[in-house]
Structure formats: C-alpha cells, structure tokens
Amino acid sequence: xxxxxxxxxxxxxxxxxxxxxxxxxxxGEGPDSxxxxxxxxxxxxxxxxxxxxxxxxxxWQAMSSHWPAxxxxxxxxxxxxxxxRRWRDMPKVVFSSTIDKVDGNxxxxxxxxxxEITRLKAGDGGPMDIGGATLAGAAxxxxxxxxYAIVTHAVLVGGGTPFFAALDGWVNLNLVETRAFPGGxxxxxxxxxxxxxx
Numbered sequence: 001x002x003x004x005x006x007x008x009x010x011x012x013x014x015x016x017x018x019x020x021x022x023x024x025x026x027x028g029e030g031p032d033s034x035x036x037x038x039x040x041x042x043x044x045x046x047x048x049x050x051x052x053x054x055x056x057x058x059x060w061q062a063m064s065s066h067w068p069a070x071x072x073x074x075x076x077x078x079x080x081x082x083x084x085r086r087w088r089d090m091p092k093v094v095f096s097s098t099i100d101k102v103d104g105n106x107x108x109x110x111x112x113x114x115x116e117i118t119r120l121k122a123g124d125g126g127p128m129d130i131g132g133a134t135l136a137g138a139a140x141x142x143x144x145x146x147x148y149a150i151v152t153h154a155v156l157v158g159g160g161t162p163f164f165a166a167l168d169g170w171v172n173l174n175l176v177e178t179r180a181f182p183g184g185x186x187x188x189x190x191x192x193x194x195x196x197x198x
Contacts, residue, residue: 002120003127004054006136007046007149010163011156016133018157021058025155037079039151039181044083046149050090051125054117054139056132057096060106063087068104093120095135114142137165147191148173154184 008016009026017023047053055063070076071084092106095113102108109116117139120128130136130145139145150163173190180186 001122002051002125003146004117004121004130004139004144005127005147005149006130006140006145007147007151008131008163009151009153011160012152012154013156013158014163015157015160016163018160021161022157025157026153036182039185040079040083042181042187044079044086046129047083047086047090050127050129052120052128053090053092054120054128054130054135055092055094056135057094057099058134059132060092060094060096060102061099064102064104064106095132113138114144117144118142133161133163133165140165140171141167143171143192145192147176147189149187149189151181152186152188 009023010016011018011025018025067084067087069084071081073080076084088104090105092102092104093109093116094102094106095109095116097110099108113135117130121144130139136145172193174193175188176191177189178187
C-alpha cells in the first residue's frame with residue numbers, strides 16, 4: 001500500500017492561501033524573514049522522493065504555468081533548475097471536471113477522485129503527495145491521508161483557503177518530526193494514527 005502525504009505551506013492561522021488566492025505571504029518580507037534556500041531545498045527533496053503527485057485543478061494550473069520552463073530562464077539559480085527538472089520528471093495525476101487536457105508527465109482524471117485515490121493507494125510504488133485544498137479535503141474526509149507535512153509561516157492572514165477540511169469526526173495523529181527553518185518557519189510532520197484491526 002502506498003503512503004499518501006498532504007504537505008503545504010500554511011499560515012499560523014491555518015490557511016494555505018489568503019483571501020483572493022494570495023500566497024505572497026509564503027515568500028516572507030524583509031531580509032531576515034524569508035525561509036530562503038533551506039526551505040526551498042527541503043521542498044525540492046520532497047518532490048524528488050515523491051512517487052506520484054496528485055493535484056487539484058487550481059494548484060496544477062499554478063505549478064504547470066511556471067515550472068516546466070523555469071529552469072531554462074536566464075539567470076535561473078542551480079536550485080531552481082534542479083527543482084524544475086525534478087518537478088517535470090515526477091509522475092502527476094490531475095483531478096478536474098473542468099479541464100479537458102494536461103501535458104507532460106501527467107494524467108487527467110475527471111471522475112470520482114476518492115475512488116481513484118483509493119485505487120492508487122492500493123497499488124505499489126513510492127509515496128504519493130496530494131495538493132490542492134478541495135482535493136486534499138475530499139481525501140481527508142475519506143480517511144485516506146497517512147501523513148500531514150505542515151510548513152507553518154510566521155504570518156496571520158485572517159481568512160482564505162484553510163489547510164484542514166471540515167471533518168465528520170476526530171483524527172488522531174502522532175508527531176514524527178519538527179524542524180525549524182530561517183524566518184520563523186516551522187515544519188511539523190504528523191502521521192495518522194490508524195486503528196488496528198482485531
């Protein structure tokens with residue numbers, strides 16, 4: 001069975017995007033607040049370790065509009081070139097009923113997302129990452145997420161798109177890692193505590 005991980009940058013008050021889909025807060029402001037190269041490398045290494053990435057439409061459109069050509073831009077840093085290559089090479093599945101095609105190393109699913117994620121989890125392969133609030137929320141409510149990787153930034157935005165979906169019941173978690181990055185950014189990783197079958 002494959003492991004399903006939901007990891008994103010999050011504000012201290014729990015949002016992955018501020019009102020109006022604004023994610024400018026994740027870049028930080030001022031010379032001492034940006035998490036910079038260390039956090040970027042952490043995300044790049046996660047992409048490299050991902051067997052399959054699952055995207056909702058909005059996140060897919062944001063990533064695919066930038067990363068396929070980002071490493072070829074004049075002045076691109078070595079870390080950007082590496083991330084762009086890793087992202088291009090990583091197999092991806094996009095879940096959407098409003099677009100009709102995707103490109104690159106990507107497959108489109110227009111049907112039942114929970115059923116397809118359940119099928120993918122049952123297969124062989126490396127860990128799967130899931131991104132996008134609506135898609136991850138559906139997987140969360142279905143009990144499919146095995147790990148949460150929460151990269152909390154020291155900013156309050158007061159509203160927007162929440163990281164956690166509304167749930168029907170409690171989900172117990174085990175803390176497996178904490179790590180501090182520059183600029184007051186904190187990684188916390190939790191694994192879902194599964195009930196053991198009798």
